[in-house]
Amino acid sequence: MTNTDVFSNKFNIQPQGDIVCHVKDEYGDIIVADTEDHRILRFEGINEQSKMSKKDVNLPVHHYSKAMLMATAFTCGRTALLLGLGGGALLRALHALDEQRVMDVVELRAHVLSVAREWFTLPGSDKISYHIEDAKHYLRKECTYPYDLIFSDLYTAFSMDPSQGTEAFLRLCLEKLSDQGWLVLNYYEVPRAGSALYCALREVFGEVLYCRVPSGNVVIYAARKPHLQTISELREQAKLMLSRLNISNEISDLSKNIVPLFP
Incomplete structure (x- = not known):
């Protein structure tokens, strides 16, 4: 049991x-x-x-998905890599926000992709490519273009894939980011000062923010280099983005939870 x-x-x-x-x-x-x-x-x-x-298949239900989507407000880029498909909630919302966004979706389990296609209304678009592969193997491959956004949501039935919190994984993601790109991680806690992940994020990325969501998840936003916008400006941009998906005012306040990781 x-x-x-x-x-x-x-x-x-x-x-x-x-x-x-x-x-x-x-x-x-x-x-x-x-x-x-x-x-x-x-x-x-x-x-x-x-x-x-069922009423709006493009509307994300889980709060962490909404928090991950806020990263689209931080860049005008139109290429994205999704590590982990699940039922495609993030994919549907990203496509609804920009049907011209070019996306690669990496999923370890072929049956998950098959089930998602049959039961979860995946968007049909020649802008979206699916890859049945281990995320780390995919990240080590050469790609034809850098990604403006990398979304990492790697979970098994009961826990997060531990590799998602390692410096080696972060560096693989960094190599695939554009100059103005952001890595977006669905994590289970705020990285503690002095922890391995905290130190790795500080070493690898130029700017790191996070957002704690009501469910307890923590979404981490890590940029290759610091950006000119203030936190207040980023929060306002994120709130406006959520409104484009008709997300309620109560949840749009999620943007107020975006804060810098490092003092």
Whole structure:
């Protein structure tokens, strides 16, 4: 029995929705469940990997996805790399914001891509390329153009891929960024001063911000070089971007949580 099963039994917490698709691959279960308003992707247990609103498939549901999207306000660039697909929430929103944005999507599990295509309304566009590959292997390959945005959301059923918090991974991402590019990490805590990740971010990047979201996740924004905008200007740009996706005023205040990591 997994820890999630123990937690679920102890607190009588059950996964939401009726299961409409359940497949297995070498990494485990891939489950799609439906509620009246949402479609949910789970890998195992009760943890939601992705959630899609049936009324507006382009509207991100999870707060960390909204926080990650705020990075699009920090650059006018139109190339993006997504490490980790899940149910495609970030991909759909990015495409809705700019249908001409050129995007590469890297997903380890072929079955996740197949399920996302069948059940989660992935956008059909010749601007989007999918790669079934380990993220670190992909980052080591030569690419034809630098990315203005790299979104890293690498999670298994129960935890973050630990490589996402290493200096080696950060340097691989840096090599793929444009001069004005930003790396956007979905992390599980604010890097503590003196920790390995804190020191690596300080060593590798010219500017680092973060945003703590209500769910507890922390989204880290790391730029190759410092930018001229003030924090207040970046927050206002992020708030305006969220309004383009019709995200409510309550959640648009998420932009107020953007702060520098380093004093």
